[in-house]
Structure formats: structure tokens, C-alpha cells
Amino acid sequence: MLNCHAEIKKIKTQTKFTIALAGNPNVGKSTIFNQLTGLGAVTANYPGKTVSLNIGPAEFRGLAFGIIDLPGAYSLGAISEDQFIARRAILEKHAEVVVAVVDATNLTRNLYLTLQLIELGCPLVIALNLIDVAAKQNLLIDAKKLSQLLGVPVAPIVATTGEGIDKLIDTCAKVAAERLKINPRLPRYADEIAGLVSGLSEIIKNNLSSRPYEIRAEALAMLLLEEDEEFINYFKSDKIDSAAQKKIKQFFSIIKTGDKEKMAAKIVAARHGYADELAQAITLHTKTDKTTLATRLWRLSLSPLLGLVMLIAGLIAVFSIMYYLGGFLSFNFERLWSAFVSPYIKALIFWLFGHNAIANTLLWGLDAGIQASLSVGIPYILTFYLILAFLEDTGYLNSIAFLTDSLMHKIGLHGRSVIPLVAGAGCNVPAIIGTRVLTTKREKIIACALISLTPCSARTAVIMGAVAFFVGWQWALAIYLIDFLAIAATGKGLAIFLPGKSSGLVMEMFLFRRPTVKTVLKKTWYRFKEFIIIAAPIITIGSILLGGLYETNYIWLIAEPTKFLVQGWLGLPAVAGICLLFGILRKELALQLLLTLAIMQYGSGMQNLLSFMTKQQIFIFALVTTLYIPCIATVTVLMKELGWKIAISIALFTITLAIIIGGLANQILNLTHLL
Ligand SMILES: Nc1nc2c(ncn2[C@@H]2O[C@H](COP(=O)(O)OP(=O)(O)OP(=O)(O)O)[C@@H](O)[C@H]2O)c(=O)[nH]1
Ligand SMILES: [Mg+2]
Numbered sequence: 001m002l003n004c005h006a007e008i009k010k011i012k013t014q015t016k017f018t019i020a021l022a023g024n025p026n027v028g029k030s031t032i033f034n035q036l037t038g039l040g041a042v043t044a045n046y047p048g049k050t051v052s053l054n055i056g057p058a059e060f061r062g063l064a065f066g067i068i069d070l071p072g073a074y075s076l077g078a079i080s081e082d083q084f085i086a087r088r089a090i091l092e093k094h095a096e097v098v099v100a101v102v103d104a105t106n107l108t109r110n111l112y113l114t115l116q117l118i119e120l121g122c123p124l125v126i127a128l129n130l131i132d133v134a135a136k137q138n139l140l141i142d143a144k145k146l147s148q149l150l151g152v153p154v155a156p157i158v159a160t161t162g163e164g165i166d167k168l169i170d171t172c173a174k175v176a177a178e179r180l181k182i183n184p185r186l187p188r189y190a191d192e193i194a195g196l197v198s199g200l201s202e203i204i205k206n207n208l209s210s211r212p213y214e215i216r217a218e219a220l221a222m223l224l225l226e227e228d229e230e231f232i233n234y235f236k237s238d239k240i241d242s243a244a245q246k247k248i249k250q251f252f253s254i255i256k257t258g259d260k261e262k263m264a265a266k267i268v269a270a271r272h273g274y275a276d277e278l279a280q281a282i283t284l285h286t287k288t289d290k291t292t293l294a295t296r297l298w299r300l301s302l303s304p305l306l307g308l309v310m311l312i313a314g315l316i317a318v319f320s321i322m323y324y325l326g327g328f329l330s331f332n333f334e335r336l337w338s339a340f341v342s343p344y345i346k347a348l349i350f351w352l353f354g355h356n357a358i359a360n361t362l363l364w365g366l367d368a369g370i371q372a373s374l375s376v377g378i379p380y381i382l383t384f385y386l387i388l389a390f391l392e393d394t395g396y397l398n399s400i401a402f403l404t405d406s407l408m409h410k411i412g413l414h415g416r417s418v419i420p421l422v423a424g425a426g427c428n429v430p431a432i433i434g435t436r437v438l439t440t441k442r443e444k445i446i447a448c449a450l451i452s453l454t455p456c457s458a459r460t461a462v463i464m465g466a467v468a469f470f471v472g473w474q475w476a477l478a479i480y481l482i483d484f485l486a487i488a489a490t491g492k493g494l495a496i497f498l499p500g501k502s503s504g505l506v507m508e509m510f511l512f513r514r515p516t517v518k519t520v521l522k523k524t525w526y527r528f529k530e531f532i533i534i535a536a537p538i539i540t541i542g543s544i545l546l547g548g549l550y551e552t553n554y555i556w557l558i559a560e561p562t563k564f565l566v567q568g569w570l571g572l573p574a575v576a577g578i579c580l581l582f583g584i585l586r587k588e589l590a591l592q593l594l595l596t597l598a599i600m601q602y603g604s605g606m607q608n609l610l611s612f613m614t615k616q617q618i619f620i621f622a623l624v625t626t627l628y629i630p631c632i633a634t635v636t637v638l639m640k641e642l643g644w645k646i647a648i649s650i651a652l653f654t655i656t657l658a659i660i661i662g663g664l665a666n667q668i669l670n671l672t673h674l675l
Helices: 002-014 029-037 081-091 107-120 131-136 143-150 165-176 191-207 217-225 229-236 242-258 263-282 293-302 304-353 357-394 396-403 405-410 415-423 428-437 441-453 457-471 473-497 517-551 554-569 574-582 587-602 606-612 615-627 632-642 644-672
Strands: 018-023 054-060 063-069 097-103 124-129 139-141 154-156 283-285
Touching: 002 018, 002 054, 002 063, 018 029, 018 081, 018 107, 029 054, 029 063, 029 097, 029 165, 054 165, 063 165, 081 107, 081 428, 097 107, 097 165, 107 124, 107 217, 107 263, 124 143, 124 165, 131 139, 143 154, 143 263, 154 165, 191 217, 191 242, 191 263, 217 229, 217 263, 229 242, 263 283, 293 304, 293 396, 304 357, 304 396, 304 457, 304 473, 357 396, 357 457, 357 517, 357 587, 396 405, 396 415, 405 415, 405 473, 415 428, 415 441, 428 441, 428 632, 441 473, 441 632, 441 644, 457 473, 457 587, 457 606, 457 615, 473 615, 473 644, 517 554, 517 574, 517 587, 554 574, 554 644, 574 587, 574 615, 587 606, 587 615, 606 615, 615 644, 632 644
Parallel strands: 018 063, 018 097, 097 124, 124 154
Antiparallel strands: 054 063, 139 283
């Protein structure tokens, strides 16, 4: 939080005003943020992507301002870490203008939070988003009427295309400069509630010298009546003098006895009722509902049997695209490098350093190392990012979560954990951060442990680039299958071992949304750019280090102590152990170093991996790489999220698992001669 505060302060000194984007999960807040800042906050069609504040400077038609993108929340109450962050940012009034981003296709649910923001007295502008989807569903929303009913400006927008954003920002600027006065209309509640609110707010006004976050007395009264934990505790604390505490206590003792149904529930119901009334009043169904293709596909994806068929077909499609497109890119990248770049790099290095060990060591990194990443890292990772961005934006992951809910329960999770788990297939790091949306520590630990075993894009690159390519696609599938079984068994084990129960599926479902080419490509590019920035230096330095060890013959010395395990039990060449060690830096580095080794020993060309290792060894190597200790970035983020003890336990567990499974697979293959 401290960092966020510093960042917000910085933005505030640099710009004239700041906008906070608040709203339900999955309504397009981060899409607006990206449109205005040009940054790459994670967006996808499922709830809970943003789990901490995204802060950035923005410029729109010469106007400089700051933007804070908040995690999604259905109400001001917070049941998970991400929602708590959103609540804090709203209460602490970080921004001059709060934009309530509202999903035009889901008005009742969305307007609930908007009403709470109005009650709090936030300087509000409503962004009525997803009007393109609403139009497809034959819904016509009367933005003007909404604005009149609530006394708040409303700007209809399509965040993905940027339509209407200019007007939105224009309105925000006017509100910030107080050129546009807002007269919000507070919801009118039934006498019973209104009476209590006014009674309690009078006590607050008369007895409190200052109010937390300077919230309006009426809003504070409402929050207390809603049994908001933070404010109840505040009023019980020594920040409130005992006379005031006594009066408030007295007030509550009266209503408790006179009321059967809980007041909190009544207020929630009343606010929902009003939100629904508003939604009805401003929505016009233009035609009778016509089921669109997207809706039909969506329904199909959720049906128990056909949904499963669709899932399997989907997985086959993903696998095939990876195999063919990844393979195509790999082949051509390598060919282009060998033909047009490699000879010149070699000539340059030899010209600069002469034919000696130093030149050779440098070539490990600058030629063979890069060639290895062009052959096995980049093509598959790029392809996978592209597929993932597409799947994320359609919203299919939501359907998978729903479909696999009962299966997930068996391994101590509920369907909602599927989303971070599948996101782990892209990269374990954001997936682990994404578990902040889960509400219990138990679920978080299980999800993080399983994410650490999920083959990320780097591990997929190893499986596809080495096993599918050299050994056969069936063997690549076998690795996924073994890994999946390991994940299921680990989940089951943890579910039994860790006390507590898995919570029920509480997840909003979203219809499929048509991804735009721009957002898919942009997202792929952002991830890939990050990959290049982080991976390229590590890969080059890693290759040079390995080259140094090789050229000086130290490699054999270092390999010696692990020989019994690497050669004896796993049946791999002794130096493979060192590559596995390097793989902790980045998973695909393990294979790339092996390939680098092969290239340096047998000359350019991927096929040389087969001169270096047998098919069985390649399979075992990839299997171990998939299972053993997640990369250093993942371990670091595990430490941050769960503490070092759990992080180290997960790391040690995966190493043990990899050695046991890898060794057993080696023994079985030795006996059966399947490879
Ligand atoms: N068709 C259409 N899609 C949109 C629009 N706005 C956002 N989307 C898509 O809706 C999905 C959700 O958008 P996000 O920006 O990630 O939503 P968010 O509110 O930040 O979600 P959380 O961070 O999970 O709370 C993405 O796939 C977007 O591409 C829109 O106006 N029209
Ligand atoms: Mg977001």
C-alpha cells in the first residue's frame, strides 16, 4: 500500500486531477485504463483480473490527468484482499473524480455499487460501458434518464473501441474543475430505514468531532446499520469517546429488540430493489430476444456433456495450433538466424577476439543461446500467448470454471480457482498474484501449490519444442497427462491434509464477448515484450556462463556430485543436471542450454539435440523440467503471497515430486523399451 500511496502522490503532483475507475468485476475498468494510459493492465472476460491498484498518468487531447484502476467489487464490503484494496482507495478519496464503470447488460447488479458511491458522497461520473453488447442483446439504455434519476453525469461508452471516451473525460475534467456541479439524488428508502438513518446520523453529528474519512454522517449511519465490520470496530475503539459510544449503543439496543429481520439485510434488499427499479426504468427491449451465436455457443459450453466435448475439442485445437504454428515459427526463425545473422556474429566475434576460448564462450550466448531461444522458446511462447489472449477475451475460461467446479471440489478448490490455475498456463507469477481473489487462506495455499505445478508457457515451450518435435506428440501429451495427475493428486492430498472445507461456487457468469483483434494482439505483445525484456538477458548470460564452464572444462567437475541422481536415477547425461539448475532462472532456459550445448558441439541446427540425447532422455528431461521447482520469479512471488515457509515447502515438494516421477518414468521406459 505504501508504494501505491507514493505513486498516487507522484501522479497528483504531475497532473491536475486524478480519476478512479470503480465498478463491479469484469465491466471494462482496465480496458478504459489501457485506452487512456497506453499501459498494459491485464484485461480478460472473467472477473477478478485486477487485484491491486493500477496507477498511471494519462493524456487525452492535451489534457494530463492521473488514473487509478481499481480491482472489481460488487459492493463496498470486502471479503477478499483485492476487494479490500478497492474499498480502501474509495474511502481514502485518492481521486478528485470517481468514475463508476457500469455494465449496460447487467444494470441491476452494477447500479448497486453506484448507489453506494452516491450515498458516500463521491464526486461521481457514470461510464455506461458495453453498450455495443447491450445493443446486440436488443437492449436500449436511456443514459439521459439515468443521469436525471441519479443526478449524476452519465457517459455511454465502448471501452474496447474507445467510443465515447472523449465525452467521458471531458465530463470528468469539468467535474474536477467544479465547472460541472453534481447534485446526486440519494436513494429514498422506506420510512423504517430512513427513520433509523436519520436518528443515528443525528447522534453522529451531535457527538462526534470528526468522522472517519470525513464520510457524510448519513452514509456512516448506513454503514453501521449495515453492520460494516470496519466502522463497527471504529466505533468500539478508543477513537470515539465513551459518551458517544454509549449513545450509539443505546440506539442499537432499541432497534435490535424491535426488529425481527436484520436491518443489514433489509438495507441490502432495499438498495437492490432501487437498483432494479432504476434498471427497469431506463432499459428498453427493442425487439424480442434473439439468441445470438455467441449466446448459443456459451450455453453449449456450460452443458455437462456437450460442454465437455467442447472442452476436449478446444484442448485439441490449442495443442494443434501450438504444434503446427509453433513448429512453423521455430523452423523459420532458426533458418533465418542461421542464414542471415549467425555467420556475421561469428565473423565479428572472431575478428574482435580471435579464435580462442573467450570468443567461443561469447558465442555460446550471442549465437547458440539466441538461436536456441528462437527455436524452442520464442515460437511456442508467442503462439501460446496469442491463444491465451483470445481465450481470455472470449470468456471461455469462465465456462471451464463452471464445468469443472465439481471436479475442483474434489481437490479442495471451487471452480473459481480454475481461472488462476488456467492463467498459470501463461505464467505462474501473475496467476499466483491472482489468487488474491480467493477468500480463504486454505484455498489460496492449495491454488498456489497447484499453480506451481501448472505447465507455464515456458514449460510448454520445452514440452512442445523438445518432446512433441523430437519424440512425438503422444509423448508430449503424456507429459501433460502425468502433470495433470500430479496436480490432481497434490490437490487431493492437500485437501485432506489442510483443515477446513472448500467454499461453494459463488461466481458470476458472463456471456462470451467477441474479442477485438486489437486487444488480443496488444495483450500478446505486452506479455511477449515483458518476456523478451526479462528472458533475453537471462538466457544470454546463462548461456555465456554455461559456455564458460564448458570451455574451461569445469562443467564436468560441477556435474560430478549430482551424477548419481542425474545419470544414475534419471538416466540423463551428467551435464543435463547443470542445465536443470540453470532452469530455475527460467524454465525454458533448461532446454535452451541443452540445445546450445548440442549446437556448440555438433553445429547449427535443432536436429543436433538428437545427437546429444536419446528420445527417452529428452522425454525424461522435459518431464522433470515440467515438475521440478518453479522458476525463481515464481518462488519469490510465492514467498510474498504465502510467506517463506510455505514457499520453500512448495519448492521442495515439487523437486521431490520431479525426482520421484522422473526416475520412475525412466525405470519404466528402460524396462518396456517404449522409446
Ligand atoms: N464488446 C465489448 N467488450 C468490452 C468492453 N469493455 C470491456 N470489454 C471486454 O470485457 C472484458 C473485461 O474487461 P476488463 O477491462 O478486464 O474488466 P475489469 O473491469 O478491469 O475487470 P476486473 O479487473 O476483473 O474487475 C475484456 O475481455 C474486455 O475486452 C466493451 O465496451 N465492449
Ligand atoms: Mg481490471
